[in-house]
Amino acid sequence: MVPGSNPGICRYYQPGDIIFGSIGSQSIILSSPKAFDQQPPQTLSEESIVVTKNYQHTLALVFAINEINENPKILPNVTLGFHMYDIYSSAAFTYHATMKLLSTRDRFIPNYKCDFQDNLISVIGGLHSETSHHIANVLSIYKIPQMVPNDSIQFLGILQLLIHFKWIWIGFIADDNEKVEMFLQHMLPLLSQSGICLAFVETCLQNLSFDDENGDIIKKGVELFDRVMSITANALVCYGEADSIIFLRWVLYLPEVEYTTQMPRGIVWILTAQIEFKTLSYQRDWDIQAFHGAISFSIHSNEVQGFREFLQGRNPSSTTDDGFIRDFWGQAFGCVFPSSALDDVVGDICTGDESLENLPGPIFEMSMTGHSYCIYNAVYAVAHALHMLSSTSKHRTMAEGERKKLQRNQPWQVHNFLKQGLFNNSAGDVVSFDQNRVLVAGFDIVNWVTFPNKSFVRVKVGNIHLKAPSEDQAISIKEDAIVWHRCFNETHPISVCTDSCFPGYSKKKKEGEPFCCYDCFPCPEERISDKNDMAECFQYQEDHYPSKDKKTCIPKLVTFLSYEEPLGISLATAALSCSLITALVLGIFAKHYDTPIVKANNRSLSYILLISLLFCFLSALLFIGRPEKVMCLLRQTAFAIIFSVAVSCMLAKTLTVVLAFMATKPGSRVRKWVGRKLSTSVVISCSFIQTAICITWLAISPPFPNVGKHSMPNEIVLECNEGSSTMFFCALGYMGFLALASFTVAFHARKLPDSFNEAKFITFSMLGFCSVWFSFVPTYLSSKGKYTVAVQIFSILASSSGVMGCIFSPKCYVIVIKPHLNKRELLISKNFK
Known part of the structure; x- marks a missing residue:
């Protein structure tokens, strides 16, 4: 054996x-x-x-x-x-x-x-x-x-030990070059695969004679000591023979005899099973605290x-x-035993007891x-x-x-x-051999605990199992039982070249350094890292967004403009309130339909305008709530057609006033255009064009429900995709064209007599209407998520309220508050006296 x-x-x-x-x-x-x-x-x-x-x-x-x-x-x-x-x-x-x-x-x-x-x-x-x-x-x-x-089992144990404690920056010392080559041949690929690299590789020069006259042994020993103590690695693997510890103790003793100025520090010595903790007689009084907390492998033994x-x-x-x-x-x-050949005995006498x-x-x-x-x-x-x-x-x-x-x-x-x-x-252990006559036995993992009186105890803190189901289960360690070197404050030592890159950062290798040495850089936008020492930040899922520290992915909140949130409640309340007011005005006009102020400027157009404004206010409700297919098809097209009807009524009213005054001039040929046919034709023709645009829109690329994952950084927005943006802005542009036409005609007719003329009010209403929708376009394009919908609802309510207020509030004031002014004689005398 x-x-x-x-x-x-x-x-x-x-x-x-x-x-x-x-x-x-x-x-x-x-x-x-x-x-x-x-x-x-x-x-x-x-x-x-x-x-x-x-x-x-x-x-x-x-x-x-x-x-x-x-x-x-x-x-x-x-x-x-x-x-x-x-x-x-x-x-x-x-x-x-x-x-x-x-x-x-x-x-x-x-x-x-x-x-x-x-x-x-x-x-x-x-x-x-x-x-x-x-x-x-x-x-x-x-x-x-x-x-x-067969060192493969022990090598596997060393690897698993380093992985367990996450020691990725280690030093290596061997007795001779042959052991260095053996270790590197077997272990270097495994270490690299596990993310572990070597801070240094040194050879203990045990073969040098301690009687070296040229002082080479002292020089080599000092070089080894300085190298070990100056490196940042806290874990050091020592692969040697049974007496290697004797040479290591001599190297660690050099500072005490002032051969080096380098200060000693705490190291976790990882010793192979060949190495025994022994000493020569002249070393018995040397301090052994440098090996306090060392971890060694030992053949499984029992008492x-x-x-x-x-x-x-x-x-x-x-x-x-x-x-x-x-x-x-x-x-x-x-001590010494007395001998008859010696007269004087130097030293203590051995008693044998x-x-x-x-x-x-x-x-x-x-x-x-x-x-x-x-x-x-x-x-x-x-x-x-x-x-x-x-x-x-x-x-x-x-x-x-x-x-x-x-x-x-x-x-x-x-x-x-x-x-x-x-x-x-x-001892109760089963002793057996495999087919290659190798003893089937595992290893014990032993923790060395030293004491100031130069004694030590071995504490068994784990073992290596030969028949483990997988390599990562081959080692078991009772970490709580391990006593570490005092310089580590009894805590788990760390042996890394660079401090860990925390979540939210990624590693970048330092040029000219081993792969364990790297710099840490924050993750770029739209990327995160959720673990320490990640090589790259990764892209999170579309339905998530990164936290501010780029450490985690947070699920996006699904949002839409609903009736349950304050914004949706406010807009819905405003729409219903305006609809109720419009209905009330319509009722007042219906009740006083035969009064002069209602008859002025085409009573039928007033009714159509009020009804279209009522539907304008109600159409705003189509933009609130979870987007569905039918709702997406109706909201923009209904809004465009209804508003076109309302603006067409405004245009027809203005044209009626202008043509009416032109018809009063002697010999005017315009008289034949004055009447209901003109106003009806204007409203129908203008509304038909908008209807044709909307039908074409629905036929080519209709709106549809869409899940917007990128419009808002922290939200998934349920929205209606307009389908064809071109058709949407065509419908909006046509509505703007009608408003500009009404504004232009009304502006030129603003000085006609008031009894027959709403031009001033139409001018102000169209000025407000155009201002709202001209500002709508940039605001709509710059807003995101549910706020895009809120902008459109606000524009609908604002522009409709402007028309409602400018056109019908003066008439309602006369009808309800000043009914005595609602007489033909007063209106004519007021304007023609």
């Missing part, structure tokens, strides 16, 4: 007779099925530096072997043991140790075995991917292949029953078969980490594979001959059983 470049996915070599593993700078050997006693490894030199956190991985291996040896149901009559080699994180030592596994015991003769032999079955590789690759280069020759790591008690029982006094414990103990507790539980997390953890959990499951997986292989024999209890038979099995035989492995470990 190789928790190398991706410890979250356990990878197995082809099984053999020995399991070999590299833990940090330590190598571990597990032999099977030949029974070996536990052999202490070679003691580390006094100058070596132990990564104390890695010691738990060794103990997880020992704990798993002890459990298997004590369980008679797994491998009865077989005792597992182990040897350990140190590879010193060196490729040469790694190859050497791997070749020793393939040699005769205690003799380095590759490809040649004699005497007492060990047959390699399976290998546990090192924590570093490079170490695992070196091992695979040798083992693959002997058909003990190593599976290629293994009995493991904590197993750790609590480890101490230099009671553990005599552990060659690592004294070196671990001394560096973990910062120190408690592992008092060590801070970066030094040692009592809970089984994801790496150790993976090693624990790896040992059990191989043991169960061997158990299934042994079960294929005829006798379940193996004698010495069967034990030798099992030892002679080829690696791929055990490997086939390994692929079928499915068992429950002591």
